Each structure stands twice: as C-alpha cells, then as structure tokens.
Amino acid sequence: MRWGWILLLVVAAACASTWEKHESSVAKHEANAEYRQAIAGQRWLIDNAFYEAPAAQRSPAAEAKRYLHLARLAAKAGRPKLALDALNHALTSDPHQAPAVWAALVRLPLPPAELERRKQEFAWNSAALAPADAPAGDQKETQCWSYRVREIRLRRQRTVRAAEGLQRQATYDARPWAFHADSHQWQAEGPWIIDAGTEVETVDGPERPRYRAITAAEHLFFADEPIPPCHRSGWRGPYDSDGQVFVADHLPSTEAADLPHPAPLPR
DSSP states (O other): OHHHHHHHHHHHHHHSOHHHHHHHHHHHHHHTTOHHHHHHHHHHHHHHHHHHSOGGGOSHHHHHHHHHHHHHHHHHTTOHHHHHHHHHHHHHHOGGGHHHHHHHHHTSOOOHHHHHHHHHHHHHHHHHHOGGGOOSSOOOTTOOOOEEEEEEEEEEEEEEEETTEEEEEEEEEEEEEEEETTTTEEEEOSSOEEEEEEEEEETTSOOOHHHHHHHHTTTSEEEOSOOOGGGGGGSBOOOSTTSOOEEESSOTTSOGGGSOOOOOOOO
C-alpha cells in the first residue's frame, strides 16, 4: 500500500505544470529564507507568464502582483534598488494596484531623504496613471528635489548595416546641468562633452525610447531620471514606460531670455 501512495505522489508531481513547479519552488525558497533562489524563480514567473501562466494569471493585475512579490523578496534580501524597480513595474503594469504598491514602498528600509523622494515620485506617477487610486499622501505640484539633465546637440545621424540589420545611429554632444532644490537655481556642471554618447534604433524594429528622445532633444534638454512635480509640466514625455526619459524646450522655471547661449563646438 505504501508503494501505491508513493507512486501516486510521483505521478502527481509529473503531472504538475512547469508553472506550478516554479511557484512551489519560489514558496519553498522564501520559506527557507533562500531569497537569492526565490528571486530567480520569481523572475522566471515574470518573464515566462505570457507562455506558461494559466489564463487567469495573464491579466495586468496578476502581473502587478508578481512584481509586488518580487519587491517583497528583494526587500527581504536587502536589495532596495531591485525592490524599487519591481514596484515601479507593478504600478505601470496595473495602476489600480497603487495602494498595494504604496504600502510596500513605505516599508522599504531606505534612508529618510531617499524614501521621501521616492514617495513624492510615486505619488506623482500614481496620480498621473490612475488618479482615483492615488495615495492620500501630499501630492502638491510644488514638491521639488535636486536632479540632473543634459543639454543636447546632435553631432551626426546616420544609418549603418549591423548584425541586426539596418540601424539608425545618433551621436550627440552633451552639456550637464543640475537643478538645486534648496536654491531653485540651475547651474551648468561643466563644459560641452564632445561625442558624449550614441543611441541606436533598428530600422525594421520597434522604436527605442532613448533614441527618439535624443533626436527630439536637438538643441534642447534631455532627462533620464524622475522629474520632480514642481517641474513636470515643463517636460515632454515620458518617452519610456518607466517614466524616466523626458525632453524640454528650456530648463523649467528659467525664463527663455535668461537661458545661456550654447558655446560653439571646437573645430
């Protein structure tokens, strides 16, 4: 009789789907405080949900909950950056999960100043994505924090043949600027950097947000970090799903007449 039960257990295990096996593995590793393995398993669930998940777990809400679980595992593992990235993906996957994301955010072991900045950033993004579900925290448009951007001038644009096929390339010069929240002033942080970077986009592939933003920022300003609410109306975008790539005609809160004239390029 005992062998019969063992046989039934073996058959049951064999019949379990790949998805169920990974879910069980994540739960087991989490219970044993094996967070590195649990994180790897949870990432597998996120990456393979489209093909492997049951139909009921392919909704935006289900995807957001997978990211929330990843954020919880990352917090337990002492990896706040991964937790923040997961919470950001959870919010963009299903903005109606904003209350759950907010609850997870305020529990993260972040330095007070960093936590306050992240709370302000989240409150703004949540209000933009799903106003009815935004947290009840302070969401005044006067909230500011210091951040850095770059002034952009395209140096050359060309189409080349690469291993992936025809590829657009945009090489640019950049000048760094910093906004100081304490003084509400912009300050140039150095001279123009020649050949500061190159963004690419495959001709026959999907649009690349950074390529689109850099080419749109010709003789304008480019940001690739969260914009404080006090300046949000001065930036176009976001160009990306993570809400961190923006373009502005001029530096917010700076009168156009007061903007510095770009220095000539060295010959």
